[in-house]
Amino acid sequence: MPELPEVQTTVSQLKKKALKRAFIDVWTDAPKLIKKPKSFDDFKKKIKGKKIKDIQRRGKNIIFKLSEGQSLLVHQKLTGHLLYGRWKEGRWQSEEEKHIGEDKMNQYIHLVFFLDNNREIALSDLRKFAKVELASDEEIKKELEDLGPDPLKISFQEFKDTVRKGKIKQALMNQKIISGVGNIYSDEALFRAGIHPLRKVKDLKKKELKNLYQELKRILNKALEVQGTSISDYRTPEGKKGEFEKLLKVYRRKGKKCFNCGAKIERIKIGNRSAHFCPHCQKK
DNA sequence: CGAGGTACCTGACAGC
DNA sequence: TGCTGTCAGGTACCTC
Numbered sequence: 383m384p385e386l387p388e389v390q391t392t393v394s395q396l397k398k399k400a401l402k403r404a405f406i407d408v409w410t411d412a413p414k415l416i417k418k419p420k421s422f423d424d425f426k427k428k429i430k431g432k433k434i435k436d437i438q439r440r441g442k443n444i445i446f447k448l449s450e451g452q453s454l455l456v457h458q459k460l461t462g463h464l465l466y467g468r469w470k471e472g473r474w475q476s477e478e479e480k481h482i483g484e485d486k487m488n489q490y491i492h493l494v495f496f497l498d499n500n501r502e503i504a505l506s507d508l509r510k511f512a513k514v515e516l517a518s519d520e521e522i523k524k525e526l527e528d529l530g531p532d533p534l535k536i537s538f539q540e541f542k543d544t545v546r547k548g549k550i551k552q553a554l555m556n557q558k559i560i561s562g563v564g565n566i567y568s569d570e571a572l573f574r575a576g577i578h579p580l581r582k583v584k585d586l587k588k589k590e591l592k593n594l595y596q597e598l599k600r601i602l603n604k605a606l607e608v609q610g611t612s613i614s615d616y617r618t619p620e621g622k623k624g625e626f627e628k629l630l631k632v633y634r635r636k637g638k639k640c641f642n643c644g645a646k647i648e649r650i651k652i653g654n655r656s657a658h659f660c661p662h663c664q665k666k
Numbered sequence: 667c668g669a670g671g672t673a674c675c676t677g678a679c680a681g682c
Numbered sequence: 683t684g685c686t687g688t689c690a691g692g693t694a695c696c697t698c
Contacts, residue, residue: 384691414674442692459692461676490676509675511692548669557693564691613691614677634690653670656689 386562387605412492418515441561453522462512476621551579571598579657632658
């Protein structure tokens with residue numbers, strides 16, 4: 383799913399539902415999703431009885447802090463998303479919204495955690511790219527130590543100090559520079575700041591960088607308010623769609639008219655990812 | 667160390 | 683209709 387707003391939405395909703403619950407069992411039809419421990423049997427043995435003490439976000443990673451010094455790490459990659467509800471006889475029921483594409487939902491559920499309150503947390507993942515790991519707090523912490531700061535938590539000075547080189551689009555998406563921003567929100571922030579994605583960071587004026595910093599924060603906060611962007615089958619843990627899709631100005635709008643000036647939105651490749659921009663509002 | 671390509675999977679959609 | 687190619691909220695790993 384998932385960039386910062388979608389991951390944060392997931393974490394916030396799960397916290398309301400699953401805090402202090404314990405895992406009593408786990409099921410999968412795709413054991414390759416679990417990277418640590420390597421054997422699913424070990425994973426199952428280890429997680430049984432562990433209590434959820436906290437749920438945190440670091441970049442796009444979800445960390446369940448468990449009892450006995452253990453952490454459960456989930457990275458949803460492109461199409462993964464965690465759901466909270468009921469899993470009965472191989473079918474999923476969301477807590478609140480029962481009408482959204484139930485068959486599709488069931489088809490992509492590949493991992494189910496059974497909690498001690500007769501509810502389940504499920505991982506739905508069309509492309510099965512997600513990563514799930516259970517290890518000690520220290521081991522998980524170490525794995526995430528290369529991640530850059532969270533864009534919502536840093537000052538402009540810190541932003542300026544960390545976003546220093548390369549093409550601006552790639553710098554924004556580089557998790558070691560700042561963590562949590564991906565293709566959608568980097569495209570959208572650059573459009574709103576009027577900056578061409580291929581511009582070099584070192585060529586940006588301080589004013590442009592400041593503007594970008596502010597637009598990035600604004601857009602991430604706005605997306606958080608509306609629970610993110612739903613592309614493909616993304617749903618919040620409660621089964622709702624994010625509403626940011628309606629606010630997209632360039633992302634996946636190739637060939638359509640810019641809302642500001644009417645020019646046609648373009649799509650180019652930068653480092654094997656696509657970048658969308660308005661050639662008139664975002665001059666190179 | 668960094669940049670660029672590929673691999674990991676499955677599905678939707680455009681064009682012939 | 684059916685086939686082929688391209689694209690998709692991401693990152694790990696390899697080569698140069």
